[in-house]
Amino acid sequence: MGKKITIPFGSQHVALPEPIRFVFQTENEKIVDVDVDVGYVHRGIEKACMTKFKYMQVGYVVARVCGLCAISHTLAYVTAVERLMGIEVPKRALYLRILVSELDRIHSHLLAMGHLAEVAGYENLFMHTFRDRELVMELQELVTGNRIQFDYACIGGVNRDLTPEVEKELREKLKTLKEKVLWLKDVYENDYSIKYRWKGVGVITKEMAKELNVVGPPARASGLATDVRNEFDYLPFKEVGYRMVVRDEGDVYARNMVRAEETVNSIEMLFNVLDGMPEGDIKVNVKGLPEGESFVRIEAPRGELFYYVRGNKKMVLERLRIRVPTFANIPVMRELFVGMEYADVPAVVISFDPCLSCTAR
Amino acid sequence: MKVDEVKVPLREVRKAIKEFYNPDEWHFITVNGTDLGGKVELKWFFAKYGEKEVFKVFTAEAGYDDEIPTITYIIPSAWISEWELADLLGLNVEGAKKGLFLEPDSPQAPLRRG
Numbered sequence: 188m189g190k191k192i193t194i195p196f197g198s199q200h201v202a203l204p205e206p207i208r209f210v211f212q213t214e215n216e217k218i219v220d221v222d223v224d225v226g227y228v229h230r231g232i233e234k235a236c237m238t239k240f241k242y243m244q245v246g247y248v249v250a251r252v253c254g255l256c257a258i259s260h261t262l263a264y265v266t267a268v269e270r271l272m273g274i275e276v277p278k279r280a281l282y283l284r285i286l287v288s289e290l291d292r293i294h295s296h297l298l299a300m301g302h303l304a305e306v307a308g309y310e311n312l313f314m315h316t317f318r319d320r321e322l323v324m325e326l327q328e329l330v331t332g333n334r335i336q337f338d339y340a341c342i343g344g345v346n347r348d349l350t351p352e353v354e355k356e357l358r359e360k361l362k363t364l365k366e367k368v369l370w371l372k373d374v375y376e377n378d379y380s381i382k383y384r385w386k387g388v389g390v391i392t393k394e395m396a397k398e399l400n401v402v403g404p405p406a407r408a409s410g411l412a413t414d415v416r417n418e419f420d421y422l423p424f425k426e427v428g429y430r431m432v433v434r435d436e437g438d439v440y441a442r443n444m445v446r447a448e449e450t451v452n453s454i455e456m457l458f459n460v461l462d463g464m465p466e467g468d469i470k471v472n473v474k475g476l477p478e479g480e481s482f483v484r485i486e487a488p489r490g491e492l493f494y495y496v497r498g499n500k501k502m503v504l505e506r507l508r509i510r511v512p513t514f515a516n517i518p519v520m521r522e523l524f525v526g527m528e529y530a531d532v533p534a535v536v537i538s539f540d541p542c543l544s545c546t547a548r
Numbered sequence: 549m550k551v552d553e554v555k556v557p558l559r560e561v562r563k564a565i566k567e568f569y570n571p572d573e574w575h576f577i578t579v580n581g582t583d584l585g586g587k588v589e590l591k592w593f594f595a596k597y598g599e600k601e602v603f604k605v606f607t608a609e610a611g612y613d614d615e616i617p618t619i620t621y622i623i624p625s626a627w628i629s630e631w632e633l634a635d636l637l638g639l640n641v642e643g644a645k646k647g648l649f650l651e652p653d654s655p656q657a658p659l660r661r662g
Contacts, residue, residue, distance in 0.1 A: 226635075226649035233636075234658050270549075397571040399625040413575065413597055420601060482603075484577070484595065493577050493593070510578040510629075518625035547649060 191219070196532060198227050203536055205543035213529050221524045223517060229547040233507050241502040242268060242477055247338050252509065252548040254335035255298070258291040259487035260509070260545075261340045263494040266421050268342050271481035271496060274473060278423075278465040280344035285422050286460050287330060287339050289453040293364075294323040295488035296404075296446040296453075299540035300375060303443055306533040307384050312374060319367040322360055329353050344470025354461060365454045372447040385440035389523055389535035392437055399519040403490020403512045404449070405539055408442040410435035415486035427459040428452075439538040446540075476500045487512055489540050511545035549601040558590075558608045562617045565592060565606060569622055573597060574604065579619075579629045581637045583661045587611050588637055592619070610639065618642040 191214050198208040206227035212220035232252055236245045249264045250257040262284060269276060301316030324334045330353060331337040339345055349357075375381060391401060396409040406413050414431045416424045432448040434441040477498030485492045490512030497506040516539050523535060556564045569576070577593040588610050596602035610616055616639050619626045627644070634644035638657025650656065 224647070226647070226651065229649045229654075231658055237659075400576045400623070411597075418595065418598065418600060482593065491577070495580050495591075495593075497582060506580075506582040508578075508580045508582075510580075514628060514632075515578075515625070518628055522624075 190214070194529065196536075198224070200533075203533070203541070205541060206547070207541065207543045209524070209532075209536075211524065211529060211532070216529045218524045218527050218529055218532075221521055223521055225514075225517070225543060225546050227547065228544060232548045233509060236507040237504055242498065242504050243342060243473075243502075245504065245507065246341060249507075249509065250336060250338055252511075253542055253545045255295050256291070256487050256489070256492070256511075256542060256545055257335065257337050258287050258339060259485050259492050261338065262288060262421070263483055263485040263487075263492050263509075264496070264507075265340045265342045266485070267481045267483045267494045267496040268477055268498075270483065271477045271479055271498060272342075272473065272475055274343055274471060276344055277468045277471060279348075279467045280469045281422055282427075282460050282464050283345045283349060283469065284340055285424065285427060286349070286457060287327070287337065287345075288422070289456050289460070290323055290327050290330065291337075292488045293368075293450050293453050294320055294327065295540070296450045297323065297368075297371075299446055299488075299537070300371070300443055300450075302540075303385075303439070303534065303537045304375075304381075306537050307381065309378075309381065312371075312378075312381075315374075316371055319364065319371060322364045322367070326357060326360055326364075329356060341470060343473045344468070346470075348469045349464070354464075358458075358461060361454060361457055365451070368447075368450050368454060372444075372451060375443055375447050382440060385443065385534060385538075386436070386438055388439045388531050389527065389538060390437045391519060391523060393435070395519065395522070396437070399522060400515060401490075401519050402515045403486070403488075404445040405442050405516060405519070406490065407431065407433045408445045409437035413491075415484045415491050419484045419486075421483060421485055424456070427456045427463065429456060439534050442538040476502065477504065480506075489513055489516075489542055489545075491515065509548055511542065511548065513539070513541045513543065513546045516541070517546070549603070551603045551605060553605045553607060555607045558610050558614060558616070561590075561592070561606060561608050562619055562622070565619050566622050568604065568606075569594070571623075576623045576626060579626065579633065581633050581639065581659070583637065583659060584609075585661050588639065590616065590633075612638070614640065616641040618644070 196209040297320035305313035393410040493510040495508035592606040631648040
């Protein structure tokens, strides 16, 4: 029996620039216990949305929950309110929402992949991935006007239409992006060092994924066929060629490959969105005030995002509840660490692509 | 959307969820608390795997002094949602530690009214 040592990982760590703290109890570099603290940046956004802001403003507030997932948060909120108020959104707006939410998924997945390469010590691949991610950032700016913190969706539709010039540039850059992503996917899939470093590490079995209600790419990488794009009708994904990516290894490598394959699928969907873009309005006028309750699930890049909204015919909501994917995945992360080598912690943590600004909203 | 909402007394929540829950079929989303002024409405949300918009929701009301039963015996991942209730609504949840989000010197039970 070795000497027990307590090692804090975070709240700021070179491998995880997010304010979460794991406190590991280790014995001979093996983790025997772990404690989690996620409360460093709690900003009381739910409370603010129930007291300070009118329901029409809340979509812009929840976009500030997280810069990366801003599209998903606003989309979840506006969808919940639209369902509550019986608003029918124009088809063109729904297609534009797919466009931005899949762009968001591509840039987020590329960030996760690059970050994972970085903590594996593969700086070169990290730089390649981030360089190519820049293309998506430019596309997001073209479509929404911002690189991050996009205020694109609004209650009743979207705030900006697609001009023919932007569409032309989108098509050209998406073509380049697809080539680059296919090359990256090939490297991540076949590089010997990567396979050696990630295969068999941090394995979540399918049973574990079910028992601990894992969401997003980590669930699909463990053979659990769950994707909100398939289980909730918030956007017409089936019309634009969505397919679910499932692998069964459950390790760091599989989680990364699920993201790589989903990125390719998202690019394919974007071409289909542009080809099939319906004509018409991009938003409808909203009348009345929200009354009653509504909840929605959205597949954010990191997994299932859940919003609960309750209104009582006032300008300010009675309750807004946000349950983000990282929050849902913390129990399995904690479970996974026990018995693991401490050296594997950075790779395993980053393979979940944790987002703490979402968690401590 | 197909939502099967079941209202149960607080003391029977665990039993009701135990009888219903099958991890192969149902995905536990979260438990949500809404302050109704003097009491709290709790909702446990479940979604069915692989099916379009099928939900099961258990609803119960609780007073501020009531002990909220934990369901971590049935659903091990539920601890994090329960700890959140203890922090943000200041509820007395069985086995929940405070401090997941809030520090001792921060405002306590911020989601309570008033």
